[in-house]
Each structure stands twice: as C-alpha cells, then as structure tokens.
Amino acid sequence: MSLKYAVLAALLEGEASGYELSKVFDVSLANFWPATPQQLYRELERLAQDGLIAARVVEQERRPNKRMFTLTETGRADLRAFAAAPPRRPTAIRDELxxxxxxxDGADPEATRAQIEERMSWARGKLARYERVRERLLDGRTEDVHLAEAERIGPYLTLMAGIAFEEENLRWCERVLTLLKRRAPLTRRG
Structure with a gap:
C-alpha cells in the first residue's frame, strides 16, 4: 500500500493543511503508517493532480499563505473501494532491533540490554501518547458509549491496535531481559 490511502483516510477528519496532516500522522497514524512531512507534501501534490483531493489557498497576514486540502467525491470513492478490498499481503515485521x-551471540551483552531498554522506553513513550489520544477521543465517555455513538470509530480501532502493539513490545522486551539475565552466568563462563 502506498501513502496515498493513509492520506485519504486522514482527510476523512475534514479539511486540513499539510502541516495539520503531519500532526495527524504524528498523533494517530504513526502507530501503523509513519510518514515524514516531506513525504506527505509530495503525496498531497500527487493526490491533487489525480483529482482525489482538492486544494484551496488561504491567504494569511504576516504568514505565508497555506493550502487546505479536502477529499473529493472521486477520492472518497477510491478510499471506499480500497477499504472494501482484502489486503494484498499479510503484515510483515521489518525491525532493525x-x-x-x-x-x-558473541556481542556485548550490555549493549544488547541497553538496546532492549531503549525499545522499552520508546514503547512506554508511545503508550503515554496513545493514552492521551484515547482520552481525547473518548472525551469523558466510556469506550462502549464512544463505540456506540461516535460518527467514526476507525480512528479508535486503529488506536487500539497501536496500544496492543506497544504493550506486546513491552512484554517481549521484559521477557528478553529476563532471559538475558538468566544467561548472564553462562556468558561469563564462556
């Protein structure tokens, strides 16, 4: 899948500037589809050229003019067709760690532990950010009420996936650290 559908899905929230979309990506889409601001701006240009989004210029005093983007009917239809089609392939993990x-094996065990602890720190940070997003989405409602009443539940469901992913990251890291600790006497002897 290209960035195209992530951008179109982000615009379901309504009209947004490129800057606002980059913030949406940081907060709600980065847990499953990260993108740099430069990638977003390039994709916005392509989508506008393809007629999937419309752009309008908003003149501002003391600031550069900004472009605001909205989904067109063609873009909505393309996004609906994409959402209805089965995924082309299952998710694959690509993780440098x-x-x-x-x-x-044979490397410095302290360096390995430090990398695992760093991953845990990242996961905790993401979980804290996701919890803030969750609170904002729920806006004082229970999850059940939100899921029953909200106009759109997709953002909440994808947030749940991000939370589950980071919670599993933490569980895996804790298990790895436990196993490394158990092996420490073996590696000292070896």
Whole structure:
C-alpha cells in the first residue's frame, strides 16, 4: 500500500493543511503508517493532480499563505473501494532491533540490554501518547458509549491496535531481559 490511502483516510477528519496532516500522522497514524512531512507534501501534490483531493489557498497576514486540502467525491470513492478490498499481503515485521538480536551471540551483552531498554522506553513513550489520544477521543465517555455513538470509530480501532502493539513490545522486551539475565552466568563462563 502506498501513502496515498493513509492520506485519504486522514482527510476523512475534514479539511486540513499539510502541516495539520503531519500532526495527524504524528498523533494517530504513526502507530501503523509513519510518514515524514516531506513525504506527505509530495503525496498531497500527487493526490491533487489525480483529482482525489482538492486544494484551496488561504491567504494569511504576516504568514505565508497555506493550502487546505479536502477529499473529493472521486477520492472518497477510491478510499471506499480500497477499504472494501482484502489486503494484498499479510503484515510483515521489518525491525532493525530484531536483526541485532538475531546476531547478538558473541556481542556485548550490555549493549544488547541497553538496546532492549531503549525499545522499552520508546514503547512506554508511545503508550503515554496513545493514552492521551484515547482520552481525547473518548472525551469523558466510556469506550462502549464512544463505540456506540461516535460518527467514526476507525480512528479508535486503529488506536487500539497501536496500544496492543506497544504493550506486546513491552512484554517481549521484559521477557528478553529476563532471559538475558538468566544467561548472564553462562556468558561469563564462556
């Protein structure tokens, strides 16, 4: 899948500037589809050229003019067709840390532990951010009420996936640290 559908899905929230979309990506889409601001701006240009989004210029005093983007009917139809189609392939993990763990035997065990602890720190940070997003989405409601009443539940469901992913990251890291600690006497003897 290209960035195209992530951008179109982000615009379901309503009109947004490129800057606002980059913030949406940081907060709600980065847990499953990260993108740099430069990638977003390039994709916005392509989508506008393809007629999937419309752009309008908003003139501002003392600031550069900004472009605001909205989904067109063609864009909505394309996004609906994409959402209805089955995924082309299952999710695959591409994780540099896992390559390092695969190759860790004979490496400095302290360096490996430090990398795992860093991953745990990242996961905790993401979980804290996701919890803030969750509170904002729920807006004082229970999850059941939100899921029953909200106009759109997709953002909440994807947030749940991000939370589950980071919670599993933490569980895996804790298990790895426990196993490394158990092996510490073996590696000192070896």
């Amino acid at each position: 896992l390559i390092k763990i695969q190759a860790m």
